[in-house]
C-alpha cells in the first residue's frame with residue numbers, strides 16, 4: 305500500500321523523507337517521489353522502482369519542508385507520470401487511499417481549465433486544492449474545504465510554495481499519524497517511518513486535519529473545530545525494523561518466532577490458570593453470554609481463524625464459523641447478537657476486515673474481539689475486547705510471526721471460552737499452559753531443520769504447480785503453506801483436505817507435481833497415509849512433514865522430514881514453520897523478491 309512521509313523542521317528534511325520511505329518499503333510499492341518547498345518553487349523528484357533510486361536522484365535537493373510517497377498503483381500503471389507527489393500550480397499533494405468520485409472531480413476541474421498529466425485519482429485533489437485557494441487563501445482552510453468534497457478513503461499531505469514552512473495533512477479512512485518533537489514536526493503512514501526523529505506520536509482520527517510547522521502542530525476536524533489528540537510514546541523498537549544479520553525480513557521474522565511467541569504468551573505469566581481478563585476487563589461477563597463465535601479475517605489471518613475453529617469447537621464446545629471478510633461484508637447473513645465477533649488482523653487496518661467488523665456491528669452483534677499486532681490500529685480501537693499479539697513489527701509482505709502469534713492468542717481464547725463454559729478441568733488447563741510455555745523451545749527445534757528444508761527447496765525450482773494436503777486442524781496449515789509458496793515463489797499452489805483428493809485434484813498428480821503433506825501423529829494419520837498411497841500410485845513426488853513418531857517410512861518418491869516433538873492440539877503452530885522455511889528457500893532458489901513480492905502490499909488499506 306502507498307506510504308506517506310511529511311516533514312516541517314528547522315533543518316534539511318530530505319534525508320528524513322528518504323529514510324522514512326525506506327522504512328515504509330515493506331508496505332509494497334512500485335514508484336516513489338518527493339516534493340519540497342525550494343527557494344524558487346516546488347521541487348519534485350520521482351522515480352519508478354526502489355527508494356534507493358529516488359535517494360540518488362534527490363541527492364542535491366535540500367529544503368526544510370516537504371512531502372514524500374511510495375505508490376502502489378491503483379488508478380493508472382506504475383510510471384513516473386503517475387508517481388506522487390502531484391502538482392497543481394503552487395501546491396503538491398501525496399495521497400494514500402482511493403478517491404471514489406475522482407472522475408466527476410476530474411471532469412469539473414478540466415472544465416475549469418486544469419490540465420491533468422496523470423491517470424491518478426490523486427491529481428484531482430491537487431487541482432481541487434489549487435482551485436479552492438482562489439477563494440480561500442489559507443492552506444489549512446483550503447484543504448479542509450477540498451477534503452469535504454472527497455468521497456472515499458484517504459490520507460493526504462499538502463504543501464504550497466506560497467506558504468512555505470507549512471505541511472497540511474488529513475485523514476479519512478487511511479492511516480496517518482504525526483511525530484512531534486522540539487526540532488520539527490512530521491507525519492507518516494506508520495510510526496516506523498518516524499522513529500528516526502521522534503518517539504512522540506499523535507494518532508489522527510478519521511476526519512482530522514492538521515497543520516504542521518517546525519514549531520507547532522494545530523489539529524482540527526474537517527469542519528474546522530479544534531481538537532486535542534493525546535501524544536503516545538511509541539514503544540516500537542527501532543532495532544525491530546532493522547534487518548540485522550539476516551538476508552531478508554521474512555527470514556528474520558521466521559527466526560523471531562520463538563521470541564514473538566514468548567512475548568505474546570508473557571501475559572499468562574507463571575500462573576497455572578488463565579483469566580478471561582487477558583482479553584479485556586469485560587471479557588468474563590461478555591464471554592459468559594456468548595453462544596457462538598464468528599471469526600472475520602483475510603489471507604493468512606483467516607488461516608489462523610480456520611485453525612482455531614477446530615480448537616474452539618473441540619475444546620470449548622462453542623460453535624464457530626470463519627468467514628473471509630471481503631465476502632461477509634457484502635453477504636446477507638443471519639445475525640446472532642449472542643455471537644462473539646473476532647476480527648483477526650496483523651496490521652489492524654485491513655480495509656475488508658474493518659468493514660466486515662463494522663458490518664457485523666451494524667447488525668446488532670456488539671460483542672467484539674480484536675486479535676491484532678498493532679495496538680493503536682483501527683480494528684483494535686473499534687472492538688470491545690482486544691488481545692495484542694506481541695510479534696513486533698512484521699515487515700516482510702508474507703506474514704509469518706504474526707500468524708503463529710495469532711494462533712497462540714486463539715488457543716488462549718479457546719482455553720478461556722472452555723473455562724467460562726465449564727469444560728476445562730484444572731488439570732487440563734495446567735497441561736495446556738505448560739505446553740504453551742514450552743512452545744518457544746519447541747519452535748526453536750523445528751527451526752533447526754532449515755538445512756534439510758533448503759535441500760528440498762532445490763527440487764521445487766523448476767516446478768510450476770504444487771499441491772498441499774492436510775487433514776483436520778492441519779488442513780488450514782496446508783492452506784497457509786500453499787499461500788506462502790505462491791505469494792513469494794510464484795509457483796501455483798493449492799491446498800486440499802487430503803480426503804478430497806480423489807474427488808478431483810488427484811487428476812492433476814503426476815511426476816511433475818510435488819505433493820506436500822502435513823502428517824502429524826494424530827487420529828487422522830492412518831486416513832492420511834491411505835491418501836498418500838493414492839498419490840504414490842500415480843507417480844507423484846511426496847514431501848511429508850511428519851512427527852518423530854509418525855510411522856511413515858521413507859521410500860522411492862516419498863521424502864520424509866520429521867519434526868522433533870509431537871505437539872498434540874498445538875501441533876499446527878509447529879507444522880507451519882517448515883512450510884514457511886520451504887517457501888522462503890524456494891523463493892531464494894528462484895531469485896524472486898522475497899520481502900516485496902510482485903503485485904502485493906503489506907497493509908491492504910483499500911478494498
Ligand code: F6R
Nearest residue numbers: 603604605649650651654702703
Ligand atoms: C499473506 C499475507 C496476507 C495478509 C492479509 C491480511 O502472507 O500477509 O494474506 O494476511 O492481507 O492482513 P492483516 O492480517 O494485516 O489483516
